[in-house]
Amino acid sequence: MARTWLWRTGEFVLLSVLVLVSALVLVYLLLVSEILHGRVNVCRTEDCLAHASELLSTLNTLVHPCHDFHAFVCSGRTNHHGVDRPLLERMYLGCLDSHPRNTQKGLAQFREFRRERGMLWPESEQAEQGSAHPLALMLDLAINWNLNFLFDVRLLSLPRGSSSEAMTSNATALLLTRGKLGYVWRKDVRLVPADPAQYENYVREYYNVLSVSGTGMTPKALRQLEEAIVTAKTDIVSDQSDQAWFPIRKLGSETTTVESGQWLELLNKYFQGEVTWTADHLVVADGPAVLTNVENLLRTFQHHVLVAGLAWVFIQSHLWAVSGRPDLVFRESPVKWRKYACFEYAETMFGLFSVVERLTRTFEPQEARQQAKGFAHRLKSTAMEKLRTASWIDAASREVALRKVGALALRLLPPKELFDRDWRRVLGNRYSTAEREFFPDLLEASRTYRAMRSERLLFAEVYGRRPFSSEQPAKYIYVANDVDVALGLVAPPLYYLNATYAVNYGGLGTFLAEQLARSFDELGRQLDDAGAAGHWWDQGAYDVKAECSLGGLREGSPNHSEHRSVKVFPVVPALEISYAAFKGAVANDTRHLSDFKLPYLETYKDDEIFFITYCHALCDASSGKERCNAPLRQFRPFVEAFDCPPNSAMNSVPGCTFFGP
16 A cells, blocks of 8 residues: 555656646747747837827728728828927917007017018018118028028038038038928918908008008009019928038029129128138038029019018018917917917927927936937948948948948937936026017027027027928938937837837838938938048949839829829838838847737738838828838838739839849
8 A cells, every 4th residue: 555655656746747847848948939939919008009099090991001002001081280299388378478468569579670670661661772682681580580481591510520621611501491381371271362352451451450551562562472482482391402512602603693792791790700601611502492592582573672572471470479360360260270380489499498398208217318319329220231231332332331321410319418407497597588478588589599509519409409390300411411300200100219119110210211311312422421522432333223213103093193203212221221120129129029019900010010100101291192102112021011912003023122132
């Protein structure tokens, strides 16, 4: 009996050991399987939920993604008016609350401000003799007050030791930028009188608010001037041409009605005490339309008439806020639209300080800032790896491209000082004299804005940066090898602290990769890593890649807006860079996930979410349909992700590549 008991006990122990060993082996095999093959999970963070909601608001599953991907991603859009943004309280409230007790004071200052700038009309006739020069007015408003309508003016610091600096012996250049069309000029919100009689009543209402008769200008003449100036601005904003740079002495050849010497005289007048410009200083024009449209206006109208037209546009842009009369410009829901227009003032004058609460709430933790820095670093290192491994690139061109991308300045966040509460408090004290009266505060903010240009770090990284997207939310400055990023890009729905890699690299990653690619596009290859002019990339193989046709409309596609051809640069290399960065981030993640899905979108793989997010960012963009569809239909990872059959509308592989063979 005892022997039987011992035998059975031994059998039990042996069996237990075998079971335990089997369990350990099974666990080991499962772990190895997960490490080798990955595993699937669903992201449940608030950020992932938010992005899923964002995508679902536009997704149209009735459209097959292999037929028209842009329609699949974007055509399910519901009415959307944007998100609430933290606003700079004093300026915002001063814009919203123009009480009767301060309206007359504001109107008087508004009149005096215009008179001092040379805008005499409508209080008196804008006579030909003694009238301000239109260019002088525009430069004064742009440089000293940041209130010019047609273009913006900025100072650009050239990299120390670069050939661009050496070429001019100056470390500062003048940057003429497109700016953006003011909110009150948007066609979807603006009150637009239909016929001459309505326009005459519209003009008369402005005269009543200003208590003037409008001597010397008929409503017909005002309408002609307004249409010409607004058309010029629209053309400037929509211009997709490349940047151009040249010394100030050549400005006269761009604007034949204004000689280079006159430009130089005006620039030194309005930058007095800050920069002394010479004929050798560089001018960077953000596309030829800026100077072309200024020249066209100067040639079309007599100077005193054009000044009256600029005064009329200036009055329409600002009188509604000065007088507390949003009904002057907004055709419906003036209170709602006024909020957005008032924020535009705060953003223009205060830069990132206008959204400091949002910034600090998101990026005050050092870990959050390190994450954003690491994100930018991965994009740059991926771009360099793509250049390093592309077999068709010759060795000499590869080395220059690698040095240029390596030196490129890609800063997503402002300096760490902005996240220091004491530093922000000192900064805020500069506005302690604000009276919560709109126009006085606007002028005081302009003066402070101007004074801070001498504090380069403060101005370039805080006041000179725009928090929210304009027509060009990110811009590569060729002569500086620098990317100017609107901080609103580093925010939902393009970037989240706690979302999936597919979301961040498909959204913000592709936007930034486009700017990286511009450093070696057709214009970028004219400046090497030291800023020296000359084609440094072998033209033969490069031209074959750059001139590959992405096409536009596929035969049988229902949307004829796609007939416009899409160029390889910057979107094809950008997609290749951002997608590779996304896959690299996944491969290096310690969770070893093969697929990290979004909630409520579990039917879509990580790769599919990458492309959906990329196209979602283009839903409201100019030419968004072709910018989405044309490159994706030739991008093999997209075709494989959605399993698009050969000869379907969204499958043109093998197509154009840049880094590929």
